[in-house]
Amino acid sequence: MKLLKEYIIEHGVVLSEHALDVSLFLNEQVDVPLMQAIGKNFAEYYKEYDFDGFITVESSGIAPSVFASLYANKPLVVLKKRPVLLESDKFIQQECTSFTKQNSYFLTTQVKLVANKRLILLDDFLAEGNVVISTEILLNKVNSTLVSTGIAISKDFQQGYQKLKSLNKSLYRLVGIKKLTPSTNKIDFSD
Ligand code: G4P
Secondary structure: OHHHHHHHHHHOEEOOOOOEEOHHHHHOOOOHHHHHHHHHHHHHHOOOOOOOEEEEEOOOOHHHHHHHHHHHOOOEEEEEEEOOOOOOOOEEEEEEEEOOOOEEEEEEEEHHHHOOOEEEEEEEEEOOOHHHHHHHHHHHHOOOEEEEEEEEEEEOOOHHHHHHHHOOOOEEEEEEEEEEEOOOOEEEEOO
16 A cells, blocks of 8 residues: 555564554554555455455554445444453353463454354554464364455564465465565565
């Protein structure tokens, strides 16, 4: 996606070989017209897919997903990150570990919101792919299917991209990054 690539080139800061700071437009200051364009792109890409709605994870995935939901006219479910297991069968949970943030949490939602559905996951970053894998496990527990995953920025050099490809998972990414060089703030894109 040309527009997102331009934002990354203009405002992205390479923090390390693994991390790109996008706080000026994606996760601290949120550029709403850009979120709208991202959401519209997702909605158009998934137009012909057979699915019931979108699913995302709090918090940075929410902004672009809201617009995808609006343009596709499909509901959006936001998975919460909870620190503990809940003692209620109204909720469904799946543990997830973040390599980037070095923490673990439970992806959590109400069973009635996600049971027996075909859902598309949308998220801001793909790093190790743990959110995707954990979301699919969570959905499978309630007889639902992860139809595809739409990612705004895929760090293709990290494990997630390769893992999902090798597992033959449906994946759509707006921008792929193949290398980050902190010393020169250089960002090499995959295509
Ligand atoms: P994975 O799902 O692909 O395995 O990724 P991982 O757990 O390692 O990291 C996911 C979290 O880290 C997400 O935030 C994601 O936005 C953030 N993240 C990953 N790589 C980068 C990066 O290069 N730059 C920035 N700015 N963030 C990155 P989260 O835990 O979902 O929190 P939130 O920010 O959405 O609230």
